Amino acid sequence: MLDVVGHPLAALVRGRRPGYSLDAPFYVSPEIFAADMEIIFGHHWIYVGVEPDVPEPGDAMVVDIGKDSIIIVRDDENRVVAFHNVCRHRGARILHNEKTTVGNIVCRYHSWTYDLSGALIHAEHMGPGFDRSCHGLKPVHLRSLEGLLFICLADEPPADFDDMARVMGPYIAPHDLRNTKIAFQSELIEKGNWKLVMENNRECYHCAGNHPELTIPLFAYGFGFAPEDMDEHERANAHRYSCMVQERHDGWEAAGLPSREVEHLADRVTGFRTERLPLDGEGEAHTLDTRAASKKLLGSFKTAKLGALSFWTQPNSWHHFMSDHIVTFSAIPLDADNTLVRTKWLVHKDAVEGVDYDIDRLTEVWQATNVQDAELVGFCQQGARSPAYEPGPYSPNTEMLVEKFCSWYVGRLADHLGL
Incomplete structure (x- = not known):
C-alpha cells in the first residue's frame, strides 16, 4: 500500500491547476507510475477485452496489468470468469500464451490442476490431511457490459458499475457484440505515459492536421469549435451540423436506438461518456469511402446509415460501434514512458473474410490513426x-474532455490519499 504521509504525490495533487495539463512528474516519475498502478489500475474497473476473445467453453485469454497476470476463461456453464494467473502451490505462472484452449487449467511446474471454475481438482503427493478446497485459484472481479469485459483487482470493486451498465446497456445491445468475432487485433506500444495516451484520445483539436484518414468520415464540427473565431459562413455550417445531429438523434431514438449524449467522465468513480453521431459522406462507417466495411450488418440492423456510437470509460478505454463493425481500444500501462494500445476490430460472427469484408479496408483508418497518435504521444512524452x-x-472549446479526464484522475488520487 502506498505510504502517503509526506509523499510528494500529495503536494502535486493539492497543487494541480484546473484547466491546465498536469505537472511533469505525473507523466515521467516512476514513483507516480507505481502509485497509478496501485490506485488507479488496482482499484477501478479496467477494460480488458470482449466476450468473443473467449467464445467457447475452455477458451482462455491472459491479460497482464502491471505485476498482475489475469486468466479470463469461459467455463463449462458458458460464464466468463477471471482468476489470478498464479498457481496456489508455489506461485508459478500457469498460462503463458495470450490465447489458448484448455480442458482444465494445469500448472506445468508440478501438474496442479484446476477446473474452469478455479477449483483445485488434482494435486499429487500432498498427504492425507491436504484440503484441496482451500487452494483454488484466486478469483478476480469480472463484469461483462453487453460483451465488453471489465476486471477489477481490488478486494471491493467500485459499486457503480451497475449504474453504468444500466445506462449503457440499451446503447450497446443493438450492436449484439456477443454475436461478433474478432476479425483483427493490433498491439502498438506508444512511447508515452498512459495518461498522455488517454488525453490524446479525449480530444480532436489535433485531428485536422494529423489524421487525414480519420477526418474523412468525421464531421469537423463534431468535436468542439470556437464560435468567436468563425466567420458567418462557418457559423452557418456549424448551425446546420447541430440541427442535423438533433434530427438524427430524434430519428434514431424513435427507432429504438439510444443516441443522445450521456456524460459522466468526471463525476463518478466509474467515469464514462457516450453519444451516437452522424458520419460524413455515406454515413456508414470509419472507412476511407465512408461505406460499411462488412456486408453483413450487426444485430438486426436493416440499414448501414447509423453513424457511430462512441463509448469512453475511465481510465483506459474507448470504443466505436457502427452498423457493420465495432472497434475497441484499451490502454495498458507498461512503465512511466510506455503504454500498450490494444485495438480489436469485430464483425458479425458469420461474416466471411474475403467475401463479406476485406481486412485492409476494415482496419486502414484506425491502423493509420493509431500510428499517427503514437507519434504525437511520443512528442508529448519527450516534451514532459x-x-x-x-x-x-x-x-x-475543444479540450474540455481532456480536462474531465485529468479532473477524474486527480480526484481519484485525492480520494485514495484522503485529501
Whole structure:
C-alpha cells in the first residue's frame, strides 16, 4: 500500500491547476507510475477485452496489468470468469500464451490442476490431511457490459458499475457484440505515459492536421469549435451540423436506438461518456469511402446509415460501434514512458473474410490513426521530460474532455490519499 504521509504525490495533487495539463512528474516519475498502478489500475474497473476473445467453453485469454497476470476463461456453464494467473502451490505462472484452449487449467511446474471454475481438482503427493478446497485459484472481479469485459483487482470493486451498465446497456445491445468475432487485433506500444495516451484520445483539436484518414468520415464540427473565431459562413455550417445531429438523434431514438449524449467522465468513480453521431459522406462507417466495411450488418440492423456510437470509460478505454463493425481500444500501462494500445476490430460472427469484408479496408483508418497518435504521444512524452516544460492551458472549446479526464484522475488520487 502506498505510504502517503509526506509523499510528494500529495503536494502535486493539492497543487494541480484546473484547466491546465498536469505537472511533469505525473507523466515521467516512476514513483507516480507505481502509485497509478496501485490506485488507479488496482482499484477501478479496467477494460480488458470482449466476450468473443473467449467464445467457447475452455477458451482462455491472459491479460497482464502491471505485476498482475489475469486468466479470463469461459467455463463449462458458458460464464466468463477471471482468476489470478498464479498457481496456489508455489506461485508459478500457469498460462503463458495470450490465447489458448484448455480442458482444465494445469500448472506445468508440478501438474496442479484446476477446473474452469478455479477449483483445485488434482494435486499429487500432498498427504492425507491436504484440503484441496482451500487452494483454488484466486478469483478476480469480472463484469461483462453487453460483451465488453471489465476486471477489477481490488478486494471491493467500485459499486457503480451497475449504474453504468444500466445506462449503457440499451446503447450497446443493438450492436449484439456477443454475436461478433474478432476479425483483427493490433498491439502498438506508444512511447508515452498512459495518461498522455488517454488525453490524446479525449480530444480532436489535433485531428485536422494529423489524421487525414480519420477526418474523412468525421464531421469537423463534431468535436468542439470556437464560435468567436468563425466567420458567418462557418457559423452557418456549424448551425446546420447541430440541427442535423438533433434530427438524427430524434430519428434514431424513435427507432429504438439510444443516441443522445450521456456524460459522466468526471463525476463518478466509474467515469464514462457516450453519444451516437452522424458520419460524413455515406454515413456508414470509419472507412476511407465512408461505406460499411462488412456486408453483413450487426444485430438486426436493416440499414448501414447509423453513424457511430462512441463509448469512453475511465481510465483506459474507448470504443466505436457502427452498423457493420465495432472497434475497441484499451490502454495498458507498461512503465512511466510506455503504454500498450490494444485495438480489436469485430464483425458479425458469420461474416466471411474475403467475401463479406476485406481486412485492409476494415482496419486502414484506425491502423493509420493509431500510428499517427503514437507519434504525437511520443512528442508529448519527450516534451514532459524537458526542464522547459510547464503545464499549459486546455482549450475550453475543444479540450474540455481532456480536462474531465485529468479532473477524474486527480480526484481519484485525492480520494485514495484522503485529501
